Amino acid sequence: MLTQPTNPNSRFGIRTGPEVDAANRPLRFLRFPAVRARTGLSRTTIWRLERRGEFPRHRRISRNAVAWAEHEVGEWIRSKLGAGSQHPSEDRPLG
Numbered sequence: 001m002l003t004q005p006t007n008p009n010s011r012f013g014i015r016t017g018p019e020v021d022a023a024n025r026p027l028r029f030l031r032f033p034a035v036r037a038r039t040g041l042s043r044t045t046i047w048r049l050e051r052r053g054e055f056p057r058h059r060r061i062s063r064n065a066v067a068w069a070e071h072e073v074g075e076w077i078r079s080k081l082g083a084g085s086q087h088p089s090e091d092r093p094l095g
Contacts, residue, residue: 029061
C-alpha cells in the first residue's frame with residue numbers, strides 16, 4: 001500500500017529544517033512535567049542548569065505557559081549518555 005507523505009516536499013527527498021527533527025518526526029513542545037519525567041531532574045535543577053547554559057532554553061508558548069523543544073531535550077539527554085559517568089563537579093577544583 002502506498003501512503004501519501006505528510007510533508008509535500010518529502011516526495012522530492014527534501015527534508016525541511018525546523019519542522020522535523022533528526023528522526024524525521026514532527027517537532028513538539030514538552031511542558032515541565034514531561035521534561036521532569038524524561039530527565040529525572042527537579043524543577044530547581046532544570047532552571048539552574050538552564051540559567052548556566054547547561055540545559056536547553058525554554059520558550060514561552062503562551063502568556064502563561066513555557067515549554068522546551070522535544071528534540072533539544074533529547075539531544076541533551078543523549079549528550080549526558082555519551083559523557084559517561086563523569087559528573088560536572090568532578091571537573092571543578094576543590095576549595
